[in-house]
Amino acid sequence: MNKDSTIRITTLSGGATAPAGFLAGGVACGVRGSGTIDLGLLFSEYSCDAAAVFTRNAFKGAPLAVTREAVSGGGLRAVVVNSGNANAATGARGVEDAYAMQRAAAEALGVEAGRVAVASTGVIGEHLPMDNIRAGIEGAAGKLSGGGVPFAEAILTTDTRTKEAAVEIEVGGKTVTVGGTAKGSGMIHPNMGTMLAFLTTDAAVEPECLRETLGRATDLTFNRVTVDGDTSPSDMALLLANGAAGNEPLASESPDYPAFAGAVEAVARELSREIARDGEGATRLVEVVVEGAADEETAVALAKSVVGSSLVKAAVFGEDANWGRVLTAMGYAGVPFDPDGLELWFGPVKVFEGAPVPHETAEANAALASGEVRITARLDAGTASATAWGCDLSYEYVRINGSYRS
């Protein structure tokens, strides 16, 4: 029996507001223009333990330092986010603006300033229009509700749809919910802090355990997504736990910890897949599975290299089962790789087994024509496996990014 089958995970709606005690709101405040919802607040009725991961880009947006300070201070109560402007490469004034945004949200919500995390996403190198931001915060604070959609909309940039996920599990006899919302689309590349993702739970969790849970889930999910190989300076993932479920605080050794970690991972994986599927210009989700590797690190490196290859991505867009490009991308992944021991599938069609496998090209091409494409590589080096997610490379990606600021 598979050990995962002992964990019952129920899928819910509501995204980041699905867990008890979380409310959210979003309004249009004019940063993105044309009435698009661009300012969001996520609020917890109870004090939260929090864990965060941030971009590994050496160039970081101004809000990241403010949020890092808030997370380490403990007792988080809210997150304020705007889209349309990343508040990055904005010098000292950018840092002041991020603190001002934090204070404005704290005042509007009646909590201490240090208890609010701040995030901004959008164009780099322009100062925030603070009057709009302040007005937006007041507006959003007056519209808090248990529905996550306006908040999920407020954080979008070139995304074409909202990204929400939530699941329910049993922990120590209590029902525990894990939810989340994310944005992605462009400047998305694995091996880093990640895009914007806000995960919530009503579980009580020991702080150290919460950090471990987010770190591992990020490694397994967000850090295995790529859209374009570009690591944003604004990336962050937050996990807030407010304890409203009433369970005994979870620690790594708790009997129900695997269920909780699995639930966080399930929400993060669903959001990751949605980010990949909604990559800028994407017409299909690409899932690359590497099996039979000597270790997980090798499997991850190979899977990421394939899913990140511009040539593989363009071939998927063109529905051309050009498997030589998959081998090529595995070859330059920088880890040991022996093509002689490799089996390769496009969907259900085996195309390579140490040498080309005769197959109908039309069948292999057809495997690339669906909304979800799976490429599987099986090595004979061990038992480790990994999955990475990405999307195809289309004309639309070029159009979006040739005219993003215009």
Next chain:
Amino acid sequence: MNKDSTIRITTLSGGATAPAGFLAGGVACGVRGSGTIDLGLLFSEYSCDAAAVFTRNAFKGAPLAVTREAVSGGGLRAVVVNSGNANAATGARGVEDAYAMQRAAAEALGVEAGRVAVASTGVIGEHLPMDNIRAGIEGAAGKLSGGGVPFAEAILTTDTRTKEAAVEIEVGGKTVTVGGTAKGSGMIHPNMGTMLAFLTTDAAVEPECLRETLGRATDLTFNRVTVDGDTSPSDMALLLANGAAGNEPLASESPDYPAFAGAVEAVARELSREIARDGEGATRLVEVVVEGAADEETAVALAKSVVGSSLVKAAVFGEDANWGRVLTAMGYAGVPFDPDGLELWFGPVKVFEGAPVPHETAEANAALASGEVRITARLDAGTASATAWGCDLSYEYVRINGSYRS
């Protein structure tokens, strides 16, 4: 006085056949179909010392082992190349075919089999049509001449034009010529052996010195080009020196060695720029210059990261001076980088100096509208500098690679 100004370099035509004693030919033999020239021979009337660098992709095309063996055997006399088929991922039969290609060229030219280097470029995973290859070799051997163009045509794949360069210098009172031809276009990414490049010289050069010269020139030029981040399994650069100029063999400590190394570097740089300019779908050459770095390694990493960013490339295509993307790419280059000490220019327009510099967006955009775009980043960390070359990302790149095999 700049020390480089003491070296007089004269530009010549003729590419790889410009140096004395080198002949070349190219014919259509039906690998690419539709009468395109797809088989080339480069022949030296004198025995050559040779140096080679190969792809660092773990997955290598079959011809590479054959050529590595020929180069280490010494006394090279010829190179045989086909386009349209990379003879890669072709198993044991592919290696046999590469040796058969080497033998056929040796017989047609009347030299020992071990004296011929072999290269193939094109589609991965299909066996070479050996009857066509043999017929092409005989045809090309009957058409050898001092004009390099048919050979330069024979090695092209999705390239839109031939790439040749040649220069002349004085070495120990003798006139020495260095020439070369290359192909590029797709699966081009720095940090590796490189694309196909065949450099020739009539200088006499000590073997160890020849290897050093090619290695350094490759680091400074070919390895600083990227089109799409994909490292081909077929990449190789060869440098053949046949001594026909009659100079005393050059060694690293020879007074004229800097001139010779400079000439090889000049030819390799010109070919690198042509490869970048003719990248798949490219509408313009992008040159990224990093100055004021702590060391060359850091400067190279930053320049390559910018020139390889899909978002920077798409912005150049769209003539959108989105400099935040340049900062972002420097931030994820994996080397120390402090945005506070950075000055950034698009062409002549300064856009950043630790904080945004007010400028006319139209002027910065105009700097991206020419055929050659220069982005300059000046750090305040030291005196090292580096240049990297690439191209923009266009709809045409997606079209070419969505339908390459069709």
